[in-house]
Amino acid sequence: MTESKLNIGVLVSGSGSNLQAIMDRCADGTIPGQVVVVISNKHGVLALDRARKGGIPTMVVDHDRYAGREAFEMALADVLEQHAVELICLAGFMRILSHWFVRRFSGRVLNIHPALLPAFPGLNVQKRAIEAGVRFSGATVHFVDDGVDTGPVVIQAVVAVLPDDDSQTLSARILAQEHRIYSQAIRWYAQKRLRMVNGKVLLETRDGSEDNLSGEGGDKAWIYPPLS
């Protein structure tokens, strides 16, 4: 008996390193799912190359080619539904989704943001964190609602902001954690342990993981809920 795999659609606008992490975790079985389509709103971005190399169908839905946001989003929705996408993952997707789109796919859209939301929503996040002098930042996976980076939080990872950090070093430290927690959230969703109900996150975690301080490449982070 084969477990049915979750159909994942990933929306991108840029390099797609989170896309790569999701593809890798699908390939090694950590996520019981498959990326069935990668949609970019821009031509020529690295994320599309990554998808093609992974043998994943790609589509460009160029927002400049549509009369307005509604038409653009209807095109997006059509592509997603044609590919029977069950979960939409925003991975560096730089368009704000309307109330209409979010309602249509309610509880089925995840986003990753490189800060400890509600701190530093929006753009230029790491630069703003460094300028604010905060001692910690991190990453947040959340369900998407029709605000900007406001939906309910699934999982967060904390990293220290070090005295010598600039935007690039801090971004790299956070990005390593983004890859881990985004894959974890998608794994939970694919395992049907994660859903959004009435704007709240319901998550079945497994207990017993007391020490959730962990990291890669010497960069420690504190993740909650613990990876499982």
Next chain:
Amino acid sequence: MTESKLNIGVLVSGSGSNLQAIMDRCADGTIPGQVVVVISNKHGVLALDRARKGGIPTMVVDHDRYAGREAFEMALADVLEQHAVELICLAGFMRILSHWFVRRFSGRVLNIHPALLPAFPGLNVQKRAIEAGVRFSGATVHFVDDGVDTGPVVIQAVVAVLPDDDSQTLSARILAQEHRIYSQAIRWYAQKRLRMVNGKVLLETRDGSEDNLSGEGGDKAWIYPPLS
């Protein structure tokens, strides 16, 4: 040769548990300083009892007895200067300080806030954190400027927000860390390792403290910069 001790004035409005922690750390020598006056803007608060039990002069400057904020703050400033206060620590002090006051004591006023600023400034902090569904919260010590909880950050502690938390349990977990990091910041200041220059924090930390995950009473927290 005796090291000269920093004269600390503490402003309170309530129970004064942070005041108690500061008094205790002065008494055991962790902070090379002494609380020379405790000022409350309200009569009958527990913080005043704590101060009296510790043999520390107390003063009530009741904001209701003054015509306006300016007069109130001039009275505050007079008391602080009469006691030769070098560092002002806000510890649950529920009045917002004006530009005038902050300028007069620029770089000499610290505050503790029960959240990871810039997330959740203002009031009802833990309740708002729980309602927002964040996975981490914490505490922040910062220099005071004339915004509400906006001054530059000295030290932060992170705690996990647990699934069963309510405002009280989360407040207690954060409060244990407030006592630790506030004392640490005051210690640094008293040791002349901490100051504010052009709105930025300059802090001489001691290196080599790699693992800064620590806690009391089973509640782990991640503190940065590490205690030293």
